[in-house]
Structures are given as structure tokens and as C-alpha cells.
Amino acid sequence: MKGNPMKLDPIVLSLLDTDLYKFNMDQVIFHKHTDLNGEYHFKCRNADVRFTPEMLEEINEQIDYLCTLRFTREELDYLRSIRFIKNDYVEFLRLWHPIREYVTTGLSEDGELSVIVKGPLFSAMQFEIYLLEIINEVYFRMKFDYETLRASAAERLSRKIEAFQNGTYTFRFAEFGCRRRLSREWEDVEVRRLVTETQNCVGTSNVYLAKKYGIRPIGTYAHEFVQMYQGIDSIPLAYTNHHAMADWYDEYRGDNGTALSDTITTDLFLLDFNHSMVNNYSGVRHDSGDPYEWGEKILAHYRKYGVDTRTKQLLFSDSLDFDRSQKLYDYFKDRAKVSFGIGTFCSNDTCEEALNIVIKLQYVNGRPVAKLSDIPEKSMCDDEEYLAYLKRSVAFRLNREKDMAEQCY
Numbered sequence: 001m002k003g004n005p006m007k008l009d010p011i012v013l014s015l016l017d018t019d020l021y022k023f024n025m026d027q028v029i030f031h032k033h034t035d036l037n038g039e040y041h042f043k044c045r046n047a048d049v050r051f052t053p054e055m056l057e058e059i060n061e062q063i064d065y066l067c068t069l070r071f072t073r074e075e076l077d078y079l080r081s082i083r084f085i086k087n088d089y090v091e092f093l094r095l096w097h098p099i100r101e102y103v104t105t106g107l108s109e110d111g112e113l114s115v116i117v118k119g120p121l122f123s124a125m126q127f128e129i130y131l132l133e134i135i136n137e138v139y140f141r142m143k144f145d146y147e148t149l150r151a152s153a154a155e156r157l158s159r160k161i162e163a164f165q166n167g168t169y170t171f172r173f174a175e176f177g178c179r180r181r182l183s184r185e186w187e188d189v190e191v192r193r194l195v196t197e198t199q200n201c202v203g204t205s206n207v208y209l210a211k212k213y214g215i216r217p218i219g220t221y222a223h224e225f226v227q228m229y230q231g232i233d234s235i236p237l238a239y240t241n242h243h244a245m246a247d248w249y250d251e252y253r254g255d256n257g258t259a260l261s262d263t264i265t266t267d268l269f270l271l272d273f274n275h276s277m278v279n280n281y282s283g284v285r286h287d288s289g290d291p292y293e294w295g296e297k298i299l300a301h302y303r304k305y306g307v308d309t310r311t312k313q314l315l316f317s318d319s320l321d322f323d324r325s326q327k328l329y330d331y332f333k334d335r336a337k338v339s340f341g342i343g344t345f346c347s348n349d350t351c352e353e354a355l356n357i358v359i360k361l362q363y364v365n366g367r368p369v370a371k372l373s374d375i376p377e378k379s380m381c382d383d384e385e386y387l388a389y390l391k392r393s394v395a396f397r398l399n400r401e402k403d404m405a406e407q408c409y
Contacts, residue, residue: 007058007061008058008062008137008138008141008142010062010065011062011133011134011137011138011183011184012062012065012066012069012130012133012134012184013069013184014069014072014075014208015069015070015071015075015097015098015130016071016075016078016079016207016208016211017129017130017133017178017184017206017207017208018126018129018130018178018206018207018208019129019176019178019179019205019206019207019219020082020205020207020210020217020218020219021205021219021220021221021222022125022126022128022129023079023085023089023207024084024219024220024221024252024256025125025221025222025224025225026089026122026125026126027085027086027089027251028225028247028248028251029121029122029125029228030089030092030122031086031089031251032247032251033121033122033228033232034120034122035365036120036121036122036228036231036232036364036365037118037119037120037121037124037364037365037366038117038118038119038120038121038124038125038228038231038361038363038364039116039117039118039124039361039362039363039364040116040117040118040124040125040127040128040359040360040361040362041115041116041359041360041362041382042113042114042115042116042131042135042357042358042359043357043358043359043360043380044112044113044355044356044357045356045357045358046353046355046356046357049111049139049355050110050111050112051107051111051112051113051139052111052142053107054142055113055138055139055142055143056105056106056107056113058138058142059105059113059134059135059138060105062134062138063100063103063105063131063134064100066098066130066134067097067098067099067100069097069098070097071093071094071096075211076090076093076094078207078211079093079207082217083255084252084255084256096123096126098123098126098127098130099119099123101119102117102118102119102123102124102127103115103116103117103127103131104116104118113135115131115135115359117131117359121228121364125224125361127359128179128224128359129178129179131359132179132180132357132358132359133178133179133181133184135355135357136179136180136181136182136348136355136357137181137182137183137184139355140182140183140348140352140355141183144352146183148351149182149350149351149352150182150183150186150350152350152351153182153186153190153348153349153350154189156349156350157190157193157194157349160322161193161194161197161198163322164197164198164199164200165197165198168326169200169322169325169326170200170326170329171200171325171326171328171329171333171338171339171340172200172201172202172339172340173200173201173202173325173339173340173341173342174201174202174203174204174205174216174218174339174340174341174342175190175191175194175201175203175204175205175206175342175343175346175347176204176205176218176317176341176342176343176346177190177191177204177205177206177342177343177344177346177347177348178204178205178206178209178347179343179357180343180344180347180348180354180355180356180357181347181348182347182348182350186347186348187206187209187347188209188212190346190347191204191206191209191213191215191346192213194346195213195215201215202215202216202218202339203215203216203217203218204216204217204218205217205218205219205341218341220248220256220257220258220259220260220285221244221248221260222260223260223262223263223287223360223361223371224360224361225244225248225260226240226241226244226260226263226264227240227263227361227364227369227370227371228361228364228369229243229244230364230367230369230370230390231363231364231365231366231367231369232364232365236393237264237389237390237393237394238264238268238393238394238396238397239272239397240263240264241263241264241268241269241272241273242272245259245272245273245277245280245281249277249280249281254280254281254282257280257281257282257283258281258282258283258284258285258313258315259273259277259281259283259284259285260284260285260287261273261284261285261286261287261294261298262286262287262288262289262372262373262374263371263372263373264371264372264390264394265372265373265374265394266289266294266297266298266374267398268394268397268398270297270301271397271398271401273301275305278301278302278305278307279307282312282313283312283313283314283315283336283337284298284312284313284314284315285315285316285317285341286314286315286316286317286318287317287318287373288318288373288374288375289318289373289374289375291316291318291328292328292331294374295314295328295331295332295336298314299314299332299335299336309335309336310334310335310336310337311337312336312337313336313337313338313339314332314336314337314338314339315339315340315341316328316338316339316340316341317340317341317342317343319344320340320341320342320343320345321342321345321349322342322345325340325342328340358380360380362380362381362382363382367386368381368382368383368386368387369381370383370386370387370390372387372390372391372394
């Protein structure tokens with residue numbers, strides 16, 4: 001299919017057009033870690049995807065426009081209305097704006113796109129979602145016929161809505177689609193239809209659309225939040241989950257309490273998810289590895305501390321489609337509160353393959369950081385020597401804890 005050679009309208013029109021967890025994480029950084037500097041790198045995981053010089057030119061112009069935006073008074077008032085967003089942080093956002101000099105882009109001879117964001121962590125981290133929205137929409141509008149993609153997305157969405165209406169799908173979920181959406185226009189349409197034509201969409205991660213449609217903005221924290229503690233000299237690498245969860249609870253006091261388990265493996269996470277943390281957090285989010293094995297492991301961990309698992313949430317968010325979500329719901333629904341965050345299969349399910357693109361934190365204060373994940377394919381680190389060192393640190397603590405447990409019996 002032939003793409004659109006014309007210049008595009010601005011893609012990001014509001015600084016609220018991002019995931020809620022960006023504000024959640026940034027508030028903790030604003031209150032506790034303003035001395036951290038971060039560096040983020042873009043990666044496209046699809047094979048044989050090529051960007052063109054025209055695409056790069058459009059991406060740069062879109063970033064230029066993004067950096068002219070400021071929060072409006074109405075937008076700041078909306079953020080202030082979210083119960084766990086604090087007034088001093090909102091006043092900081094009144095002054096904050098994206099700074100163009102923090103972002104550099106490039107294109108290799110074979111069409112590999114390079115994007116690096118580097119600056120104070122509280123500012124650099126905010127670029128991720130905006131940039132992914134821009135890159136994704138530029139690629140699909142300029143490579144393919146947008147109206148064909150749009151028609152196929154609408155047809156597939158209608159089938160999903162019908163499946164909710166006729167009882168084929170019975171689970172509840174949140175729309176997590178802004179980072180890989182087909183377009184700003186299409187995400188608006190699919191969120192509106194999901195929340196008005198079904199009873200199953202409980203909210204969206206997109207703060208702008210949550211405000212527009214009067215629905216719940218949903219999100220807690222991402223891998224980068226745990227990763228950033230790897231760049232703090234005083235914190236041992238194998239204890240970064242402990243410090244991240246402690247800071248999070250100190251900030252939110254359980255009011256924003258779904259923990260992410262797999263940044264440096266779920267097994268290590270569970271060592272820090274002790275009796276206190278189990279009670280402090282309302283649930284745990286899955287983002288890599290076999291979801292059934294993970295769910296059983298989390299439920300067993302709750303039972304170890306005498307917790308009624310039916311009071312706790314299992315949130316699944318790893319590359320979910322609607323059929324997989326229904327199967328997981330049927331399997332776990334009688335033993336826990338089961339919920340889902342569905343992204344690409346909400347916002348970019350078309351006749352063409354979606355891009356699997358990410359922008360990940362790679363350095364903090366000049367030190368490499370990494371996500372290990374529960375499967376090697378989702379690990380990401382520029383420094384192989386550091387990645388090996390992190391793995392050894394994790395293995396050392398896991399083995400030491402295992403040896404100590406065996407000595408107690």
C-alpha cells in the first residue's frame with residue numbers, strides 16, 4: 001500500500017496525552033530524587049522495519065511542535081483532582097515543559113531509527129509516551145494507506161464490542177493503548193466506543209482521554225521506576241525493588257498500590273514483597289513470562305502470609321489480546337480480583353502488523369541500568385558487562401536466601 005507523502009497535522013496536542021503512570025512516577029522523583037539524570041534509548045523489536053528520511057523529517061517536526069506545548073489551567077486542575085496527585089507537583093508542572101535539546105534523532109543507512117533522550121530524569125522520562133505516539137503514527141500514515149488501516153481497525157473493534165455485548169467476553173479491562181496507537185484520532189474513537197458500547201472497559205491509561213470522557217485514569221509505575229534505583233550508589237543492585245516499593249508506599253500510602261514484579265525477575269521481587277508490602281499493596285502486575293505460572297506463584301505467596309487471595313488483584317498486561325484475556329479471567333476469577341491492561345489490540349489492531357517499539361531507560365547518572373524481565377527476549381541493556389553483573393547480583397541474593405531458608409529447617 002502506498003503511504004501518505006503529505007505533511008501531517010500535529011500528533012500530540014496536549015501534554016495530558018500520555019500514560020498516567022508517567023505522572024505517578026514523576027511525582028516520586030520530584031519529591032525524592034531530583035538529583036538523578038537519565039538517558040533513554042529507542043528500539044524497534046520488529047524485524048525488517050525501515051524508516052525513511054521523510055519519516056525522520058516528519059518525526060523531528062512533530063517533536064519540535066511537542067516542545068511548544070504547555071499545560072493549560074484546565075489540565076492542571078484536572079491533574080489536581082486525581083486524589084493521589086499532590087498540589088506542589090501540579091505547581092511544578094505549571095512551570096515544566098518538554099525541552100527540545102534533550103532529544104536527538106538519527107537514521108542509519110539501512111533505515112534504523114535512533115532516538116536518544118538525555119536530561120534530568122524528572123524531565124527526560126516524560127518524553128517516552130509522546131515520542132512513541134509520534135513515531136508510531138508517522139510510520140503508519142507515511143508507509144500505508146491510512147484509511148485502509150482505519151477501516152480494518154474499525155471492523156475488528158466492532159467484532160470485539162459485539163463479543164462483549166453477547167457475553168463471549170465477560171472480563172473487565174483498562175485501555176492501555178496510547179504508546180502504540182494507530183493514531184491520536186483512532187485511539188479517541190476506540191476509547192469512546194469501548195466505554196459507551198460495553199460495560200467492561202473500566203478506564204484508560206491515557207490521561208487526556210480519561211478527562212475527555214469522564215472515565216478513570218489508570219496506572220501505577222513502570223520498569224523504569226525500579227531501574228532508576230540501580231543508578232543510586234548507596235543502593236545494592238539486588239535490593240532495588242525494596243527501595244522502589246518503600247519510596248512508592250511512602251509517597252502514596254497504599255492509595256496507588258499495584259506493584260510491578262518482573263523488572264529484575266519475579267523471584268527476586270517476592271523476596272522484597274514481604275508481609276508488610278503484601279498488606280501495603282492492593283495487587284501485582286504481570287508483564288513477562290508465562291502468565292499462568294506467574295499467577296500461581298503470586299497466589300502462593302499471598303497464601304504464605306495468610307492473605308485471602310480474593311481480596312488481591314492480579315493485573316495482566318503482557319501483549320494481551322481479548323481471547324487470551326478471557327482465558328486468563330476464567331482460570332483465575334474465583335481466586336483473585338482479575339483485571340487486564342490491553343494496549344496494541346485496542347489501539348492498533350489492523351490488517352498490518354503493529355510495531356513493537358519501546359523507549360527504555362539505559363543510564364542513570366552515567367551508570368548503566370537494565371531490565372532483566374522474566375524472559376530473556378524482553379531484557380534491554382546497552383552494556384553487556386553490566387547486564388552480566390546484574391544477573392550475578394540477583395543470582396547471589398537468590399541463592400543466599402535459599403541457603404538461609406534451608407538452614408532454618
